[in-house]
Amino acid sequence: MLERKKLDRVLIVGGTHGNEFTGVFLIKKFEQFPHLIRRSSFEAQTLLGNPQAFGASVRYIDQDLNRSFGKQSLQGNVFNYEEQRSKEIAQQFSIAGETPADVIVDLHSTTANMGVTLILDTLDSFRLQLAAYLSSIDPSIKVYYSGNSGRNQDSLRSLSRFGIGIEIGVVPQGVLVAEAFLKTESLVYSILDYLEEYNGKKCPSFSNQLILYRYIETIDYPRNECSEIQAMVHPQLQFRDYKALHPGDPIFLRFDGTEIFYKGTSVVYPVFINEAAYYEKGIAMCITHKEHRKIEVALS
Ligand SMILES: [Zn+2]
Numbered sequence: 158m159l160e161r162k163k164l165d166r167v168l169i170v171g172g173t174h175g176n177e178f179t180g181v182f183l184i185k186k187f188e189q190f191p192h193l194i195r196r197s198s199f200e201a202q203t204l205l206g207n208p209q210a211f212g213a214s215v216r217y218i219d220q221d222l223n224r225s226f227g228k229q230s231l232q233g234n235v236f237n238y239e240e241q242r243s244k245e246i247a248q249q250f251s252i253a254g255e256t257p258a259d260v261i262v263d264l265h266s267t268t269a270n271m272g273v274t275l276i277l278d279t280l281d282s283f284r285l286q287l288a289a290y291l292s293s294i295d296p297s298i299k300v301y302y303s304g305n306s307g308r309n310q311d312s313l314r315s316l317s318r319f320g321i322g323i324e325i326g327v328v329p330q331g332v333l334v335a336e337a338f339l340k341t342e343s344l345v346y347s348i349l350d351y352l353e354e355y356n357g358k359k360c361p362s363f364s365n366q367l368i369l370y371r372y373i374e375t376i377d378y379p380r381n382e383c384s385e386i387q388a389m390v391h392p393q394l395q396f397r398d399y400k401a402l403h404p405g406d407p408i409f410l411r412f413d414g415t416e417i418f419y420k421g422t423s424v425v426y427p428v429f430i431n432e433a434a435y436y437e438k439g440i441a442m443c444i445t446h447k448e449h450r451k452i453e454v455a456l457s
Pocket of ligand 1: 174264
């Protein structure tokens with residue numbers, strides 16, 4: 158059982174990636190109307206993660222800020238904007254920082270068809286119970302566990318004891334989409350309400366069943382020796398995030414019309430399919446396994 162320690166500070170972050178406008182404009186709204194995120198038992202703060210990248214409407218200026226919070230990055234020399242920015246944020250909000258955040262909720266968007274996705278990097282009972290609660294009140298919410306991808310070591314949310322990522326898609330980069338904005342806003346309020354109950358030692362009711370999608374590996378686009386892509390995500394796979402992909406199903410379409418098939422040996426569930434920001438990372442999709450977890454309902 159998790160020892161329940163009161164949560165004193167919750168940090169809501171948007172614009173960790175400068176061209177993901179949902180989070181950016183939610184932060185601006187919360188800063189204009191702070192009562193919306195005010196709760197009695199903890200302090201809620203906001204942060205625009207990468208203001209320069211937002212100003213330029215790009216994901217980042219020099220390097221991906223959300224990969225800049227590893228121990229080595231934070232302890233190393235500063236050579237560029239994001240290295241400086243990650244140090245500033247860590248000095249303020251990390252566990253050893255000036256105003257440490259117990260929970261960081263980092264708001265993102267994706268060009269993949271992932272709907273509302275909660276990202277967990279660690280399966281502790283706190284986060285599992287929160288995820289079970291949120292998916293109880295909205296069963297369309299998907300829960301993605303980043304598993305052994307290393308995201309619990311280098312992401313902005315990894316600065317806090319309980320980091321949570323939120324993705325919403327399909328949202329084009331550099332575009333503000335009202336439906337995505339409203340859904341993310343509503344999810345933020347549900348999270349804050351849950352944390353308020355948690356601090357009050359209440360036990361919000363939720364299902365003890367949780368479906369989560371565990372990261373297994375990435376698949377890159379087929380590329381030539383110059384790293385140029387040689388095929389597209391297959392039209393039968395595009396926008397089919399969280400849908401079952403069977404061995405032998407088509408996953409890529411070459412420009413000459415020939416198909417490339419999934420060579421795995423079991424049914425998997427791809428996500429981040431054709432995410433625009435991942436072309437440079439060598440990722441055409443992330444492969445997950447679907448798991449049914451039984452969640453302990455009683456809060457300790
Ligand atoms: Zn992002």
